[in-house]
Amino acid sequence: MTAVRHEADEILLGFARALRAAGVAVTQDRAQGFVEAVSLLGLDDRRGTYWSGRATLCAGPDDLERYDQVFEAWFNARDGLPRSRPADAATPVVSNFPDEENDLSLDADEGDSDVIRVAASATEILRRRDVASMTSSEKARLNAMFAALRPRVPVRRTARQQSWRRGNVDASRTLRQSLRQLGEPAEIAWRRRGLKPRRVVLLVDVSGSMSGYADALLRLAHRVSTGSMTGHGSTTGRTSVEVFTVGTRLTRVTRAMRLRDPERAIVAAGETVPDWSGGTRLGETLRIFMDRWGARGLARGAVVVVFSDGWERGDPALLGEQMARLQRVAHRVVWVNPHRGKVGYEPVQQGVLAALPHCDDFLAGHSLATFAEVVEVIGRA
Numbered sequence: 323m324t325a326v327r328h329e330a331d332e333i334l335l336g337f338a339r340a341l342r343a344a345g346v347a348v349t350q351d352r353a354q355g356f357v358e359a360v361s362l363l364g365l366d367d368r369r370g371t372y373w374s375g376r377a378t379l380c381a382g383p384d385d386l387e388r389y390d391q392v393f394e395a396w397f398n399a400r401d402g403l404p405r406s407r408p409a410d411a412a413t414p415v416v417s418n419f420p421d422e423e424n425d426l427s428l429d430a431d432e433g434d435s436d437v438i439r440v441a442a443s444a445t446e447i448l449r450r451r452d453v454a455s456m457t458s459s460e461k462a463r464l465n466a467m468f469a470a471l472r473p474r475v476p477v478r479r480t481a482r483q484q485s486w487r488r489g490n491v492d493a494s495r496t497l498r499q500s501l502r503q504l505g506e507p508a509e510i511a512w513r514r515r516g517l518k519p520r521r522v523v524l525l526v527d528v529s530g531s532m533s534g535y536a537d538a539l540l541r542l543a544h545r546v547s548t549g550s551m552t553g554h555g556s557t558t559g560r561t562s563v564e565v566f567t568v569g570t571r572l573t574r575v576t577r578a579m580r581l582r583d584p585e586r587a588i589v590a591a592g593e594t595v596p597d598w599s600g601g602t603r604l605g606e607t608l609r610i611f612m613d614r615w616g617a618r619g620l621a622r623g624a625v626v627v628v629f630s631d632g633w634e635r636g637d638p639a640l641l642g643e644q645m646a647r648l649q650r651v652a653h654r655v656v657w658v659n660p661h662r663g664k665v666g667y668e669p670v671q672q673g674v675l676a677a678l679p680h681c682d683d684f685l686a687g688h689s690l691a692t693f694a695e696v697v698e699v700i701g702r703a
Contacts, residue, residue: 330365331357337396338379344392346385347455352378371397382447384460449690454534454660461537465584467690468541473549474701476520476625478653489514520653521562522546522700523621525611527630528595529569529602535660535688536598537588539629540567540579542693544587546700547579564620568607568630569597572614602633604673605640612647621648625703627656627696629687634673642676649680654703658687658696 338353355378363370372393380389448456448464456464485492492513499508524543528536547563565579566572578590592598615621626648634641649655657677661667663686669678678684683699686692 330360334360334365337375337392340396341375341379341389341392344388345457346379346388346392347381348379382451383444452664452688453538453690454688464538464690465541468545468584468693471542471545471549471690471694471697473546473697476522476700476703477517478520478623480516480518482516483513484516486512486514488512519562520703521564521620521624523624523626523652524563524565525608525626525628525630526565526567527569527602527604527628528567528598528600529633530599531602531631531633532629532660533599535629538693539687540565540575540588540591541584542696544579544581544584546697547576548582548587564615566611567591567595567597568602568604568611569595570600570603570607571597572607572610573597601635602630602673603636604630604632604634604677605636605638605642605644608641608644608648612644616648616651622651623653625654625656625700626652627658627700628677629658629660630673631659631661632669632671632674632677634671634676638672638676641673642680645677645680649682654682655680656683656685656696656699656703657681658685660686660688662686663688663692 334357335353338348338356342348356375359374359378360371363374365371375393376386376389380386445467448460449467451460453461453464483492485495489512492511495511495513496508499511500506502508524546526536526539526543528540532539543563543565547565563576563579564574565576566574573595575591575594578587578594581587581590612621645655657674659669659674662669662684669675669684685696685699687696
């Protein structure tokens, strides 16, 4: 009896490996969930085996077709096991209104129970997928979706007063208008302090541990640099966005990020950065940034965003010291960690522990949905 169970487990895990080879992102916990689900329903249950794998091994609608093909090819020649996709497991039709035939078939199987069907769009699923786990075709679709991000300009108050529809009374202008009317009462003029775009500085970690996210983060930096971050209302001028890559050394890629075409910008940045997928020395590169650029005022009063997972190969104390320097001169310091939004994540890396006390925001950055949150935080700064 024990040998038969072991053989069944090998067949199920082999199917999970075949599904992974076909392009479906089957993780170890999903495969374990599949085995446990089949053990509860029984391997001789054709319908139960099919739906157990579909519910535990598939991450989105794009995986369903490949799942059906691999399921039929894997189990077709095995006696006593499901031979093909069950006939009653047709692909459900997503509709905005209830379908009478579908409702009748469901009522036949489930009695008088109420059924609520919810289906997320493929675009919404892709927005929330981890960038590092995407296939090449999914990344190509994601790259086109970056245009949907709408960066907003962060602003700061200036000392210069300007006319406005409310605020403080502009006595000089009100008096001049009254004199033009020979002393007759004139409309009261108002004024307030003007608004000016605030500088944004982006530091993108391109080390080996960030290789799965570096391309997407640079595309985000390109969108912030060339997007709709222009003045509006009483704000004049264009936001100055500076982009640097950090790894074993500091590289300024601002000029590459200002190219309008994102593909050309990424290629130009790749040709500029010499330490792509190398080590991580955040403390040392941040010290160079502060000595060379921070002293000149590039980070002074700016919104500084650091994209990194915090795996520091150098001295964490140096990183904490430089982050403290950065916080003293910057208006706001934001740390974006791709692992922040994952289940079970704890900030235990030495680099993250050294940097967090000097950060104003600690955000996730592993999907397009989290990138939109980062853009919103920059706009509100």
